[in-house]
Amino acid sequence: MSKIIGIDLGTTNSCMSVMEGGSAKVIPNAEGSNTTPSIVVPDQNIVGIPAKRQQVVNPKNTVFSIKRLVGRRYDDPDIQKVKDSYPYEIVEGKNGLACVEVEGKVYTPQEISAKILSKMKADAEAFLGEKVTKAIITVPAYFNDSQRTATKEAGQIAGFEVDRIINEPTASSLAYGLDKKKNEKIVVYDLGGGTFDVSILEIGDGVFEVKATNGDTYLGGDDFDQKVINWLLEEFKKENGVDISKDRQAMQRLKDAAEKAKIELSSTMETEINIPFITADSSGPKHLNIKLTRSKLEQLVDELIQRTIPPMENALKDSGLKKEDIDEIVLVGGMTRMPKVTQTVKDFFGKEPNKSINPDEVVALGAGIQGGVLSGDVKDVLLLDVTPLTLGIETLGGVSTPLINRNTTIPTQKSQVFSTAADNQTSVEINVLQGEREMAADNKSLGRFMLDGIAPAPRGLPQIEVTFDIDASGILNVTAKDKATGKEQKITIQGGTGLSKEEVEKMVKESELHADEDKKKKEEVETRNIADGLCYTAEKSLKDAGDKVPEDVKKDIEEKVKSIRDGLQTDSNDVLKQKTQELSSALQKIGEHLYKQSGPESTNSSAENKDGSEDQKKDSEEDKNDPVEGEIVE
Amino acid sequence: MKEDKSMKKSRDSIDMQIKELETKIVSLENNWKRAVADYKNLEKRTAEEKTNYMHFTKSQVIKEFLPFFDNLERLENHTNDEGLKLVIKDLKNTLKNMGVEEVDALGKDFDHNTMEAMELKKGEKNKVLEIYQKGYLLNGNLLRPAKVVVGQE
Numbered sequence: 001m002s003k004i005i006g007i008d009l010g011t012t013n014s015c016m017s018v019m020e021g022g023s024a025k026v027i028p029n030a031e032g033s034n035t036t037p038s039i040v041v042p043d044q045n046i047v048g049i050p051a052k053r054q055q056v057v058n059p060k061n062t063v064f065s066i067k068r069l070v071g072r073r074y075d076d077p078d079i080q081k082v083k084d085s086y087p088y089e090i091v092e093g094k095n096g097l098a099c100v101e102v103e104g105k106v107y108t109p110q111e112i113s114a115k116i117l118s119k120m121k122a123d124a125e126a127f128l129g130e131k132v133t134k135a136i137i138t139v140p141a142y143f144n145d146s147q148r149t150a151t152k153e154a155g156q157i158a159g160f161e162v163d164r165i166i167n168e169p170t171a172s173s174l175a176y177g178l179d180k181k182k183n184e185k186i187v188v189y190d191l192g193g194g195t196f197d198v199s200i201l202e203i204g205d206g207v208f209e210v211k212a213t214n215g216d217t218y219l220g221g222d223d224f225d226q227k228v229i230n231w232l233l234e235e236f237k238k239e240n241g242v243d244i245s246k247d248r249q250a251m252q253r254l255k256d257a258a259e260k261a262k263i264e265l266s267s268t269m270e271t272e273i274n275i276p277f278i279t280a281d282s283s284g285p286k287h288l289n290i291k292l293t294r295s296k297l298e299q300l301v302d303e304l305i306q307r308t309i310p311p312m313e314n315a316l317k318d319s320g321l322k323k324e325d326i327d328e329i330v331l332v333g334g335m336t337r338m339p340k341v342t343q344t345v346k347d348f349f350g351k352e353p354n355k356s357i358n359p360d361e362v363v364a365l366g367a368g369i370q371g372g373v374l375s376g377d378v379k380d381v382l383l384l385d386v387t388p389l390t391l392g393i394e395t396l397g398g399v400s401t402p403l404i405n406r407n408t409t410i411p412t413q414k415s416q417v418f419s420t421a422a423d424n425q426t427s428v429e430i431n432v433l434q435g436e437r438e439m440a441a442d443n444k445s446l447g448r449f450m451l452d453g454i455a456p457a458p459r460g461l462p463q464i465e466v467t468f469d470i471d472a473s474g475i476l477n478v479t480a481k482d483k484a485t486g487k488e489q490k491i492t493i494q495g496g497t498g499l500s501k502e503e504v505e506k507m508v509k510e511s512e513l514h515a516d517e518d519k520k521k522k523e524e525v526e527t528r529n530i531a532d533g534l535c536y537t538a539e540k541s542l543k544d545a546g547d548k549v550p551e552d553v554k555k556d557i558e559e560k561v562k563s564i565r566d567g568l569q570t571d572s573n574d575v576l577k578q579k580t581q582e583l584s585s586a587l588q589k590i591g592e593h594l595y596k597q598s599g600p601e602s603t604n605s606s607a608e609n610k611d612g613s614e615d616q617k618k619d620s621e622e623d624k625n626d627p628v629e630g631e632i633v634e
Numbered sequence: 635m636k637e638d639k640s641m642k643k644s645r646d647s648i649d650m651q652i653k654e655l656e657t658k659i660v661s662l663e664n665n666w667k668r669a670v671a672d673y674k675n676l677e678k679r680t681a682e683e684k685t686n687y688m689h690f691t692k693s694q695v696i697k698e699f700l701p702f703f704d705n706l707e708r709l710e711n712h713t714n715d716e717g718l719k720l721v722i723k724d725l726k727n728t729l730k731n732m733g734v735e736e737v738d739a740l741g742k743d744f745d746h747n748t749m750e751a752m753e754l755k756k757g758e759k760n761k762v763l764e765i766y767q768k769g770y771l772l773n774g775n776l777l778r779p780a781k782v783v784v785g786q787e
Contacts, residue, residue, distance in 0.1 A: 021672045046746060054746035056754060057784045129675065248753045249766045252781060277708035285712045376665070 004134040004163055004375050005124050006171070006367025009113060009151065011067040012193040012220075014038050015364035016120050018128065019372030024175070024365040026358075029123045035360060036123075039064045040115045043103045047119040059087035061102045063112050065194070068217070070109040070154070071147030074098045078217075110154040117158035135160040136367045136374070141167040141199045142213045163374055169199035170208040171366030172330045176354045179206050184327040187315075189345050189353070191308065192333035194220040198311050200319040200326075212318035214311040219304065221335045227300045228258040228292070232273065235290050242279060242286060250278050254288070265294045266337045298340045305344050312348055329353035334360050387412075388504040391468055391476065394431040394440035396421045397525035403468045406436065406508075410474065415467040417483070419460045427452035428464055430480050432493065436511030438518035439525075444507075451480040451489040459536065524573050531580045532568060535561045538583060541590050553589045560586055693772050696734060700778060703729075704767060729770075737769030737780040750779040757785030 005027065008015045013035040017024045026034045031049050039051040040063045046054070055062045065086075072079055074092035083090045091106060093099030099106050117135075124132045137160075139151050148165050155162035169188035173179065178186055183204050190197040197215040201208050232254055233245050244250040257273050264271045275288040298305075316323065326349050335341055336359045345353050357365065387410060392402035395418065403414050420428060429450050435443030454462050463483040470476050481488035511518070538561050542554055560583040567576065706722055737748045739762045744751060748769055749762065757763045762782045769780025 021669070021676065050746040053750040053779055054744070056751035057744055057760070129678070252752055252766060276705045277712065280712070285708075376661075 002131060002133050003128065004136060004371030005120075005132055006136045006138070006364055006369070006371045007117065007120060007155075008138050008168070008171070008361075008364035008367060009067065009116065009154075010035075010038055010192070010363075011065050011195055012038060013360070014116055014120060015361055016124060017361070017364045017368030018124070019368050019375070024368035024372065026361050026364060027124050027127050029120070030126065036116070036120060037064075038066065038116055040066070040112050041102075042100075042107050042112055042115060043105065045115065047115050061088065063088050063100055063102065063107075066100070066109050066112045066116075069098045069100070070113060071144070071150035072098050072109075108150075110150045110157060113151065113154035114157035117155055117160065121158055121160065133159070133161050134163050134371070134375075136164050136166060136371045137162060138166055138168045138171045138363050138367050140197055140213070141169050141201075141210045142197075142215075143167075164370065166367060166370055167199070167208070167210060168197070168332070168363050169201055169210070169213075169330070171363045171370065172332045173201060173203070173208060173328075173366065174369045175357055175362045175366035176328075176330055178203060178328055178330070179208070181327070185211075185319075185321060185325050186328045186330060187312075187326050187349065188330045188332060189308070189312070189336065190215075190332035191335040191341060192220050193222060193335075194218070196220060196308055196311065196333075198308070198315045200315050200321065211321070212315045214315040214318070216307060216311060219307055220333075223304055224262060224301050224335060224338075225255065225259050227304065228262055228297065229254055231296075231300055232258060232288070232290060236278075236288050240286050242281060244279050247279060250275075253278060257288075261292050262297065263337075265292065265297050266339060269294045294339070301338075301340075305341055308341075308344070309348065312345075323349050326351065330362075331355040332359050332362050387470065387474075389434050389507055390436055391446075391470075392433050392443075393418075393466060393478075394433060396529050398440045399522055399525050400433050400435070400438060400440045400443050403466065404470065410470045413467065413469040415465055418464045418466055420454065420457070420462050420464075421459055423459050424456040425459065425462075426454045426456060428454070428480070430466060430478060430489075430491075432476070432478050432491065435507055437514060438522040442510075442514070442518070446476070446493045447478075447491050449478075449480070449489055449491045451482060451487065453485060453487050454482050455484055457484075458540070460533075527573050527576050527580070528568060531564050531576050531583075534580055534583055534587075535564050538587055541587065545590055545594060549590055549593055553586070553593065557583070557586050557590070689773070689775075692732070693775070693777055696729070696732070696770075696772060697777055700770060707768075733773040734777070735771045735774075737771060737776075739765055739769060739780040739782050744782065744784045748776055748779055749782050751784045752781050753783045754786040755783050756787075759785055759787050761785045 003018050005016050005018045006024065014037075015026060015035045017026045019025075028034050029036045029048065033049070036048040037052045039055065040047050041051050041054070041058060041061050042063060043061060051062060055064070068082060069079065069090065073096050074090075075096065076098065079090065079098045089101040091099050091101045093106055093108060097108065099108050100112065101107070117137075121132055121135075135155055137151055137155050139148055143151070152162045152165055168190065169186075172188050172190070173186050178184065181203055184202070186201045186203060188197075188199045188201065190199075195215065195217050196219040197213065199213045200211045202211050203209075229251075233243070237243050244254070253275050257275055261271050261273050270291060270293045273288065273290045273292055277285045278288045279286050329345060329349055329351055331342065331345065331353045336345075336355065342353060342355060387404055387406055387408050390402045390406045391404045392400050395401045401416075403416055404412060418428070427450050429448055431440065431448045432446045433440055433443040434446050437443050451464065454464070465479075465481045465483055467479045467481070468476065469479070476493040477490060478493070479488055479490040538557055542549065542557060560579065564576070564579050564583060567579070571579070703725060706718070706725070710718055710722055739749055742762050744760050744762055748771070750769075752766050755763055761784070762780075763785050764783035766781040766783065767778075770777040
């Protein structure tokens with residue numbers, strides 16, 4: 001079955017998404033952006049960014065904000081109001097409907113919208129590599145029947161089979177998964193580029209009902225930018241005595257800088273607006289260099305933010321609800337990235353709003369999810385769970401070595417090869433751990449088992465493959481297998497991941513809290529492990545080399561090994577590191593002597609290799625193919 | 635007689651169960667195929683994205699640095715420093731070697747694919763009269779449109 005794409009057909013920008021692998025993803029357009037300006041030159045079929053670029057040259061033929069016209073009558077007071085301010089011609093079409101006239105040809109708003117939709121369809125097909133025939137299109141909750149029908153027609157003209165027209169606030173709620181709630185009341189606060197909408201929804205049994213809508217059709221991000229631009233103009237005039245508001249080139253640079261500063265101040269407290277050579281007078285070039293703090297910005301746009309409060313009050317009144325009745329708040333539109341806007345909404349309802357999803361894309365994502373539900377994609381795939389906490393085993397020195405990281409989608413399987421920590425060790429104990437901490441003792445032990453019957457061998461040689469396998473229902477199977485003998489042992493942990501949400505959160509928080517000290521502890525253990533390993537290598541190398549090594553070199557190494565061994569438990573980390581370093585350089589002398597005497601020998605080079613692989617392990621922990629030392633038993 | 639009836643009844647219920655399971659298998663198989671297909675497509679796209687990624691990173695970095703280049707050129711208009719001229723010349727060369735090319739706009743017809751019109755002025759119709767900000771292409775793809783003033787009768 002063909003995919004159903006979700007389209008947010010916006011007043012200023014449009015965006016689309018599709019359900020893939022269980023989640024909705026935004027489809028970028030041919031130009032590589034996630035949103036497409038809703039601007040059309042109908043007689044030349046130019047849509048989106050290119051249409052926007054030529055708007056100044058061709059204002060009479062460039063149609064924008066067509067959504068304000070869709071499904072409305074020509075004599076509608078709203079149409080009469082905008083009619084004279086729009087550079088393109090709005091005329092009365094068939095049945096008294098508002099239409100546009102470009103180069104002598106009359107286009108219905110649905111035909112204009114269809115051109116936007118056609119471009120999106122073509123871009124989606126190019127992106128997905130398959131034909132797309134079905135779409136879900138979103139409309140504002142306040143759209144009446146004729147506006148909805150017109151939108152559907154636009155989709156059909158573009159070659160879509162329009163499966164459903166859904167409300168924008170409903171789509172946003174779907175994106176946040178609120179359809180799974182029961183009898184909840186949701187407020188959607190949508191402050192975009194040019195319009196502000198507030199909607200109150202009630203959800204019951206997966207069906208959304210719009211209780212009330214309100215808003216301001218001429219309030220958005222552009223007004224915020226304008227406030228910043230005006231302030232910059234004034235400041236510049238105060239400082240330099242020059243008015244640059246008539247200089248189109250300077251104004252263009254100022255506009256770009258103002259928008260950039262506004263965006264930056266959502267994540268920083270202060271920004272510097274720098275426009276070198278913005279203008280020049282008889283005294284030479286002038287530069288604009290003004291600091292703007294977040295609190296100054298908030299002061300500048302406060303009036304605009306305050307204007308969003310009465311619509312919220314009115315919507316509440318119309319819905320017959322009180323602030324306390326609201327269960328969820330959803331933020332939509334680029335301007336809701338501004339901390340002050342979020343704070344205002346939060347203060348008004350006394351509740352934290354949902355804002356984790358990109359507010360420019362949330363409507364399209366919700367529409368995509370609806371498309372997924374209709375094509376049967378969602379129900380089954382959404383069942384896929386993730387492991388809430390990291391799973392691993394205990395290794396030498398009480399370190400917790402992760403095998404499956406938290407938030408991995410299950411079912412999943414992962415293997416890693418471990419080895420023994422002592423010579424002739426014939427059994428290993430596998431301690432299965434759950435948690436985010438670096439040390440085994442701080443994590444939860446889910447179970448332990450022994451793998452014995454390992455053939456006696458020098459430490460580090462046996463290869464014990466440990467496999468973690470979690471099936472779709474969260475049952476964990478841990479298998480340890482000796483690759484030499486094929487002997488294996490396993491444990492099954494039922495519902496090993498069945499912790500409550502609170503427990504998981506607590507464990508994750510604790511690991512964040514202890515991150516630094518845990519890291520230190522782990523480092524200490526690792527230093528000790530490396531020091532111990534090197535002593536072993538040193539002794540082995542000396543033994544292998546026999547009398548080919550001069551007595552003084554041998555003695556030096558033996559002393560260094562003894563010094564490390566003596567201080568293994570008591571020395572500080574830095575001292576031990578230093579000693580290890582010294583031993584490592586002393587060891588190189590063995591090789592030097594051997595090469596000098598008789599050229600390379602296989603036994604020696606293998607010992608040196610062992611040393612090298614240890615270093616490698618330290619450098620890149622991701623290199624899971626290297627044997628890692630397992631825990632010693634007995 | 636009575637037994638027959640109950641046997642028929644149980645056969646009916648088994649038949650029903652079989653039908654139910656068959657539909658379930660069909661739907662499971664469909665979903666499974668779709669999941670595999672999704673994955674395959676994702677793999678293909680990931681491979682493609684990887685090749686695009688280098689280009690994308692390069693273009694992002696160059697784009698971020700273009701404003702500095704703009705300002706150096708603006709500075710050049712205000713001073714007559716030989717050293718600065720050399721710096722700009724070097725920078726231009728480096729950009730060229732990286733595949734960056736200036737949008738040739740001045741005196742040309744306005745082209746919405748590579749230019750953004752900022753203003754109309756009296757002049758030859760649809761010709762670029764002035765450049766507010768230079769535009770650039772990277773290996774033939776638009777990095778930044780040229781911001782231009784276009785003529786109007």
